[in-house]
Amino acid sequence: MIQSSDIFRVFQDHRGDAIVIPTGTSGRHWREFTQNETRDLNLGGAMGHTTSAALGLALGLPNEKVVLFDSEGALLMNLGILATIAGKKPSNFCHILLDNECYATTGGQPVPNAQEINYAGVAKEAGYTAAYSFDDLEDFATNIEQIMNESGPVFVAIKVVPEVENEPIGMRQRAPSRSRAETIRDLQGELGISVG
Amino acid sequence: MVEQQAAVLSPEALVEEFKKNGVTHVVTIPDSETNYLYELMQEQPWLDVVPASREGETFAIALGLIIGGQTPVCLIQNTGMMESGDSIRGMALDSGFPLVMVIGYRGWNRHGVITDSVARYTEPFLNAFRINYYLVEQDADSHRISVAFEEAKNTKRPVAILVGDEYHGFNR
Numbered sequence: 184m185i186q187s188s189d190i191f192r193v194f195q196d197h198r199g200d201a202i203v204i205p206t207g208t209s210g211r212h213w214r215e216f217t218q219n220e221t222r223d224l225n226l227g228g229a230m231g232h233t234t235s236a237a238l239g240l241a242l243g244l245p246n247e248k249v250v251l252f253d254s255e256g257a258l259l260m261n262l263g264i265l266a267t268i269a270g271k272k273p274s275n276f277c278h279i280l281l282d283n284e285c286y287a288t289t290g291g292q293p294v295p296n297a298q299e300i301n302y303a304g305v306a307k308e309a310g311y312t313a314a315y316s317f318d319d320l321e322d323f324a325t326n327i328e329q330i331m332n333e334s335g336p337v338f339v340a341i342k343v344v345p346e347v348e349n350e351p352i353g354m355r356q357r358a359p360s361r362s363r364a365e366t367i368r369d370l371q372g373e374l375g376i377s378v379g
Numbered sequence: 380m381v382e383q384q385a386a387v388l389s390p391e392a393l394v395e396e397f398k399k400n401g402v403t404h405v406v407t408i409p410d411s412e413t414n415y416l417y418e419l420m421q422e423q424p425w426l427d428v429v430p431a432s433r434e435g436e437t438f439a440i441a442l443g444l445i446i447g448g449q450t451p452v453c454l455i456q457n458t459g460m461m462e463s464g465d466s467i468r469g470m471a472l473d474s475g476f477p478l479v480m481v482i483g484y485r486g487w488n489r490h491g492v493i494t495d496s497v498a499r500y501t502e503p504f505l506n507a508f509r510i511n512y513y514l515v516e517q518d519a520d521s522h523r524i525s526v527a528f529e530e531a532k533n534t535k536r537p538v539a540i541l542v543g544d545e546y547h548g549f550n551r
Contacts, residue, residue, distance in 0.1 A: 226442070229469030235431075235439030236470060242404070242429065242440070243447020263432030267440075270430060364475065367446055376448035 185320045187281055187343045188212040193324045194250075194279075197331050201277070202240065202247055202370065206233045207254030208287040209343050214360065221373045225366040231260030234278070238264065241273040241335075244374070248275050248331070255282040255302060256294050262305070268336050269310030276335040278306070283345035291347035306338035318342040388517050388542065390416040393481070394423060396524035397452065400479075404429055404444050406437040407454040410483055434459030435466035438537075441478055442470045456483040457501040457541075467508060467537065477531035479524070480539045482512075487543040489516070505539055512539035 187209035195216045204224045205213035217223050226236040237251040258264070258280060268276065284297035307314035312335055317323040323341060330337055348355060361369070371377070393416065397405070406429040409417045420428050429451075431437045437453040444451040455463070460482050471478050486495025493499055505512050511530065513523040524540055531538040 224446075226439075227469055227473065229439065229466045230435070232435055232439035232466050232470055235436040235466075236443040239406075239429075239440035239443020239445075239451070240447050241443070242427070243444040243449040261433065261436065264436055267430070267432045267436055367474075371446065371448070374448075376446075
């Protein structure tokens with residue numbers, strides 16, 4: 184397993200101008216490494232549907248690279264989205280799954296079949312252009328440049344160390360972060376998009 | 380047996396309303412009564428049909444499209460709308476963007492007794508989410524679709540169209 188912060192540290196060097204959507208407990212570390220917050224997007228959540236919203240963004244902005252950092256608990260809630268994504272074949276979409284094998288935010292209970300499921304295999308068979316699995320940082324670092332240049336949809340499953348939270352939600356410390364509305368406004372401003 | 384009305388809502392009228400209101404994408408799960416509408420939408424060069432695997436996806440995909448500057452509608456059945464409750468909350472209502480959702484009103488029957496429970500719960504569901512809606516049953520009602528688009532734009536909220544003509548208008 185890899186520390187998610189190491190994933191983000193390595194990824195930042197290969198990000199280019201991609202729009203990045205971090206999610207889940209592990210996704211918070213992206214803020215420590217991003218060098219272009221204007222292109223970081225918080226899509227909010229709704230029982231796993233951030234993945235769907237990321238697809239919509241990739242379809243809506245076909246000339247922009249869109250990278251989603253997903254989590255396995257969220258993906259399992261809506262596994263059919265893999266077929267939806269594969270069906271529309273967004274060539275600009277890179278779907279990276281940070282798999283900590285548990286619901287870290289609710290105390291670390293295991294997700295169903297946590298250690299047996301092959302997410303990259305599921306994605307590949309659903310119809311993704313390519314799918315990779317990593318549980319070694321060096322392997323990920325060696326391959327990420329090629330992955331970012333590949334025509335999508337590309338799926339990358341990475342085993343990461345769980346960062347389990349047990350404090351009641353109201354007592355948890357949160358680093359300052361922009362709201363969903365703020366990230367949307369900033370991204371649309373950068374891209375010159377106005378919504379009536 | 381469901382009693383049918385004389386006038387019908389044609390798929391062409393619905394597609395024309397989409398075009399008039401600048402719709403770019405229809406995010407949808409087809410149902411058995413709307414296959415001609417589906418085919419007609421796919422024939423339109425200005426319209427991209429996005430088939431989803433589950434109705435809850437449609438509202439999230441629509442949000443992403445809206446952020447990207449597109450104008451999607453969600454086209455699903457009332458059964459799927461109920462499945463989509465948290466997605467409607469988190470991705471449509473809470474995001475503060477205009478969205479028209481076109482909902483097949485399965486079980487709706489103006490003239491007979493409504494026996495399908497999904498029809499009984501459809502309007503209470505929308506009322507619980509405080510989503511305004513317009514019933515469209517025939518071509519003469521289709522201007523209400525433009526009203527819904529205008530209302531969604533002005534309120535930056537989802538507005539629903541209930542298609543109360545599922546049982547005979549949308550098949551060949």
